[in-house]
Amino acid sequence: MKVEKGKKIVMEYEIAIEGGEILESSHAQGPLEYIHGDGRMLPGLEARIEGLSQGDQQEGSLPPQEAFGSLTLPTQTIDRQEFPEDADLQEGMHFEALNLDGDRVRFQVLSVEEDLVQVRYEHPLADKTIHYKVTILDVSEAEESKEAGPGDEAPPLAAEESAPPDESIAPADPETAPTEQEGAPTDEESALLGEVDALKGEVQALAGTVEALEEEVEALEEEVEPSGPPDPDLPKTST
Numbered sequence: 001m002k003v004e005k006g007k008k009i010v011m012e013y014e015i016a017i018e019g020g021e022i023l024e025s026s027h028a029q030g031p032l033e034y035i036h037g038d039g040r041m042l043p044g045l046e047a048r049i050e051g052l053s054q055g056d057q058q059e060g061s062l063p064p065q066e067a068f069g070s071l072t073l074p075t076q077t078i079d080r081q082e083f084p085e086d087a088d089l090q091e092g093m094h095f096e097a098l099n100l101d102g103d104r105v106r107f108q109v110l111s112v113e114e115d116l117v118q119v120r121y122e123h124p125l126a127d128k129t130i131h132y133k134v135t136i137l138d139v140s141e142a143e144e145s146k147e148a149g150p151g152d153e154a155p156p157l158a159a160e161e162s163a164p165p166d167e168s169i170a171p172a173d174p175e176t177a178p179t180e181q182e183g184a185p186t187d188e189e190s191a192l193l194g195e196v197d198a199l200k201g202e203v204q205a206l207a208g209t210v211e212a213l214e215e216e217v218e219a220l221e222e223e224v225e226p227s228g229p230p231d232p233d234l235p236k237t238s239t
Contacts, residue, residue, distance in 0.1 A: 003136060
């Protein structure tokens with residue numbers, strides 16, 4: 001039986017940046033089991049191992065456009081003013097930045113208008129050539145498929161879309177990367193929001209003080225309130 005769409009595949013694998021570090025390996029994570037053609041594997045790698053049989057081994061390289069550069073990630077529109085004033089923005093330019101968690105994000109300029117720049121996010125390895133080694137351990141008919149549940153995990157080589165970064169982006173390089181994404185509050189707006197929150201706290205504190213004073217006034221009024229007319233049998237004091 002050969003590797004083809006719809007077949008259940010079990011294989012040993014190793015992927016690495018060409019000439020660099022190993023990214024993932026079955027030596028550490030155990031053999032990979034997946035359904036061929038279900039869209040959860042790098043399309044370039046699936047195409048390379050198509051037609052292999054149990055026991056076959058293959059080693060080769062995937063150029064960026066067949067590896068992580070082939071993934072289609074979300075787009076977003078960013079204010080032009082977030083880029084350096086002297087930046088000559090053009091379609092196809094690539095940028096790197098840091099999100100709030102300190103993770104690097106990559107994006108490519110798709111279009112430039114007067115006030116807005118549309119970008120598409122890219123996988124961090126989008127420009128890397130990937131070296132791979134695979135050994136097919138088993139090829140079998142897939143069991144009846146089921147929808148993935150909350151506990152199901154994607155295989156190590158999953159080609160899933162990544163979520164866009166957090167709202168605010170700090171520049172990886174002040175000369176080349178924007179500082180914020182569209183919709184993120186500016187420093188001045190953040191400061192004003194902080195002042196508003198502080199004022200709300202002061203108002204709440206004053207309200208509590210006023211309520212306490214009203215209670216004290218009520219208590220004093222009860223103490224000075226006369227209990228009734230004076231008793232005529234009581235002796236009067238003279239001064």
